[in-house]
Amino acid sequence: MSARALLSMTGDLGVERVAYTELAGRIRVLIADGRIAVGTRLPSERELAVVAGRSRTTIVATYQALRDSGHLVSRRGSGSLASLPHLADVSKRPGRVVDFAGSVPPPVDGLRELIAETTADLPDITTFPGFDLLGNDALREAIADRYTTRGLPTSPDQIIVTTGGQHAIALTAQTLIHRSDTALVESPTYPHAYEAFQRAGARMVATPVTTDGWDIPHLLATIQHTRPTAAYLIPDFHNPTGASMDPQDRIRVARAARAAGTALVIDEAPVDLNIDRPWDDGPFARHAARDAGPDGSGVITLGSLSKSVWSGLRIGWIRADEAVIRRLVQARPAGDLGTPPIEQLIGERVVRRLDDLVIGRRKFLREHRAVLTESLNRRLPQWTTPWPAGGLSMWVQLNRPASSALASICRARGMSLIAGPKFSIDGSLERYLRLPFTSPIADLDAGVQLIADAWEQLDVDAPAPRDHAPTAT
């Protein structure tokens, strides 16, 4: 970080003649709030003194004060790095890491029996080709039938089986995007999705989503004005907000995308995680299929068994127009030569019985959502805790923008936690935190307690509200 960048956050010290204790205090608040990320290299004392127009002695004293309070560590060859006092405090580390980072539920009830049943067919597995870029016919048929039953007539030729949903996203991005094409994503969104589009060379644009849903005028205008090559959306139990897009809005979005020549990439990985949403609109692509011309609907639908059944299966898929499936098959070998046949064998049985299997998953989510909500309301009433109708996590709003600092402290104390900015493409969303409710019940309250203790510690570090926005004038 340059001296100029630091001073733009602390205020103009030369004019204000602030004391070194005050300057150290301002920098501490910036680190505690996450606006200076832990690990950032601060400017050298000499550079800061020159640019700030202050004596070297003042700046040396400032840095020493930060070192004394644990907000700065000096490493030979690396300079002075922002830190937090608690990162060195290992005495509070519990024996086991509480996982609030991944939203990974346990295998669904009934899966073990289904796997056991499948073993009878295992000897026949060698009749499948080893390298199969499209996927096992029986599984593709089961997936196609499920779309048809959900209201979107589908043939197996419109399905390619992938090695999990993430592979489906990456393969789609790599196939659709040419360098410097524009890709639209939601903010917040599932981080590994925007990473896949970025890696494919896309210029990213974002449209906001909150726990209340999409800013539809913004989404429609962004599609119209930027004409993105692809728009990646999670319209059902959106990760991380839990929001679902209104059926009427789906129609408007599908029309806008068609008019702009944008391929809609609809990630349905969470679609079966309905806890108590009172409606079901069927697959999003239904709306585009109605208006589809000879070139197809332009909607690419991604699916996965990870969230609804078990992430260890690594079964995902893509439903698209046949011409797109052909392009995907051509692009696939650069990254992957086919999904393992044994998993596909299990996958076919799972897809055929998905409706029964997800009953247990929904019960699990209902119970876990209640426990996490109660715990958050009791221990952190100053936060805004939403009540998602489905999905695996809560997008909690903090009472001040310090998500990164909080996550740093929690990690040092033995909890893995992902701060809000990870879910945005531009490092914003410091006021939010994603809390999955997939951990065991006992961990949920213990985890919230750990978070609440860390939050209290942050308040001690940054108590004075006037410190939050230091200005030069």
Ligand SMILES: Cc1ncc(COP(=O)(O)O)c(C=O)c1O
């Ligand atoms: C929205 C969404 N899509 C896709 C995935 C990838 O899932 P998998 O690769 O395990 O199928 C995830 C995982 O968290 C997700 O949240």
